[in-house]
Amino acid sequence: MLKLDLDKVVKAVLNKKAKIVAVQIPEGLKQHALDIVEAIETKANARVFLLIDPCYGACDLADGEAKRLGAELLLHFGHSPFLKKTEVETVYIPLKYELKKGSLAILAEKISKNLEKGTSIGVCTTVQYLGFLEEFKKLLEKKGLKVFVGQGKGTEKGQILGCNYSSVKSIEAxxxxxxxxxxxxxxxxGISFCCNKPVFTANPLGGEVREIKGERDLFLRKRFAAIALAQQAERFGILVSTKKGQSRKGLAIELKKKIEAKGKKAFLLAGNLIKSDYLLGMKLDALVSTACPRIAFDDASSFKHPVVSPSELLIVFGEKKIDDYNVDKFS
Ligand code: SF4
Known part of the structure; x- marks a missing residue:
């Protein structure tokens, strides 16, 4: 269950003395959105615009929209800072899961059964569990493991994003x-492709600990199938996100030149929300996604065309060996 401290939210608005506030909230929390709006309107006496477009990451900050609505403050829930500059002052409100008492200790116990005492391990997590990482580290150390937490570029200590694994990379050696x-x-x-080390997943909600092995092979088989299909393609669509934190316009233009140099057609297809339906009627054989890595790796099955990442395109054209496979990332 996610924990939300409404008093803290109201305090943030009062501190900033904002009279017009925009609120951006991830999909999983929308059922609480109107409670948040009511709390700000009644307790902080501010007018609130709730931004209802889907939001999947801090890369998707709606500061431009907030500015156009005349907001003096943007409250962005559920993610940590991603962009250095914003058009409207932004306060990030982290959301924390409420874990069952003892659940981290159970995970630490299970991990210690998989690893010998004295083994050096790196720990990392996503923003939702970041507040538990220090406690988890201490519990693992009590089990006799040497625990490292990496500092990434553009992320909090120990944090990873689906487009940024630099915190684990920093402690890989x-x-x-x-x-x-x-x-x-x-x-x-993603970690298993960025670091050449065994990867264990410890799920604080389900309580399970397991090594990622079979899933990696299955993932690779799916990716190789997409690469093989893209090798037959003559007409490529290059997906470019207009979301501030996802835009890799320069890379997209480079890829277009590369594809055209092979005597094939390439089209730059830009959008805020990238969905298969928006491509209906376009004569394309394959897509290359320069937007969020999840599009190629997690959502590919929702597209009618094979979707490859920029680094997979190099394999398509024989410029990179399949043995050097890696996932797409921004940092
Ligand atoms: S993984 Fe995707 S949604 Fe998450 S921060 Fe990166 S680009 Fe945004």
Missing amino acids: AVDSIVFLGDGLFHPL
Whole structure:
């Protein structure tokens, strides 16, 4: 369950003396959105615009929209700072899961059973569990493990994003294994391609600990299938995000030149929300995504065309060996 401190939210608005506030909230928290709006309107006496477009990361900051609405303050829930400059003053409100008592200790116990005493491990997590990382580290140390937490570029200590694994990269040489505290497969799979170390996932919600092995092979098989299909393509669509933190326009233009140099067609397709439906009727054989890495790696099945990442395109054209496979990342 996610924990939300409404008094803290109201305090943030009062501190900034904002009279017009824009609120941006991730999809998973929308059921609480109107409670947040009411609390700000009644307790901080401010007018609130709730931004209802879907938001999947801090890369997707709606500061431009907030500015156009005349907001003096943007409250962005659920993510940590991503952009250095914003058009409207922005306060990031982290959201924390409420974990069952003892759940981290159970995970630490299970991990210690998989690893010998004295083993060096790196731990990392996503923003939702960042507040638990220090406690988790101490519990693992009590089990006799040497624990390292890396400092990434543009992220908090120990934090990873689906487009930024620099915190684990920074400790790769010092550790024997990496432990990801969190849920889902997307992030641990990303770690397994960025670092040449065994990766364990420790899920604080489900309580399970396991090594990522079979999933990695399955993921690779799917990616190789997409690469093989893209090798037959003559007409490529290059997906470019207009979201501030996802835009890699320069890279997209480079890829267009590369594809055209192979005698094939390439089209720059820009959008804020990139969905298969928006490409209906376009004669394309394959897509290259320069937007969020999740599009190629997590959402590819929702597209009618094979979707490859920029680094996979190099494999498509024989400019990179398949053995050097890596996931797409921004940092
Ligand atoms: S680009 Fe994708 S992975 Fe990176 S922060 Fe945004 S939503 Fe997350």
